[in-house]
Amino acid sequence: MTLDVSAPRMRWGELEEDDGEDLDFLLPPKQVIGPDENGIKRVIEYKFDDAGNKIKITTTSRVRKLAKAHLSKRAIERRNWPKFGDAVHEDVGSRLTMVSTEEILIERPRAPGSNQEETKVAGDNLAQLGKGGAVLMVCRTCGKKGDHWTSRCPYKDLAQPTETFVEKPAASETALAASAGAKGASTYVPPSMRAGAERTVGSDMRRRNEENSVRVTNLSEDTREADLHELFRTFGSVSRVYVAIDQKTGMSRGFGFVNFVNKEDAERAINKLNGYGYDNLILRVEWATPRAS
């Protein structure tokens, strides 16, 4: 590579400084007012013009309004709260929640002596390893071996068998402690799992709720899972909301899924919400085809 010595030496760094020192520090600071409830934002800046006179520049702009149609009154009210902490300098419309770095320790209630569980499980694994290599995959819910993990169990969304969790009197106590790790007076048992609690496992309830999965497409890119939940929950209890995110850009891919506990609710949501105008787009809401394994 050759250097062109005939060209004037580049002094780009000096280009804007030909008329003397920078006196900007003498000017009042920039002010930002708003945006107000109409999305109007005003920026006031001061500058020196070419003649060296101080001038004031007011810029008025309209901030894109957030989609509020679907929000509850309370939610709108919350959005108007003054920001605090690390979010103080965040713009309206940018992310409204912050990730906390605070470490929170959660104490799990566990009866004394129930650590027998770990010893037992560890022992099982050792036995497996001794017998022939890989750790065996055993489903905790249905007990099937080598087929799926607990989270993939076809029955994972079904009510847990009550017996596993409820305290039983003396006789079977030790066995229970070993299998469930829940024993003793100090272990909390939620009312729904106490002995005599009504069991809601009628044949229809037994179906896994992945089936009641609704696909929502044509979402505006700033629709978040919380927004979808807000929109769909009016039809019945929602077990999961998911918005597809582009891993590269971190932006919404414009579609998502909503799972309902009850099929009928999902159906009503589809009927009501398909073609519904939402945040300036027309939603497409229909049954989702089950996810590939």
Next chain:
DNA sequence: AATGAGCGA
């Protein structure tokens, strides 16, 4: 226009 992330005894 478009059918989801990640984890593990």
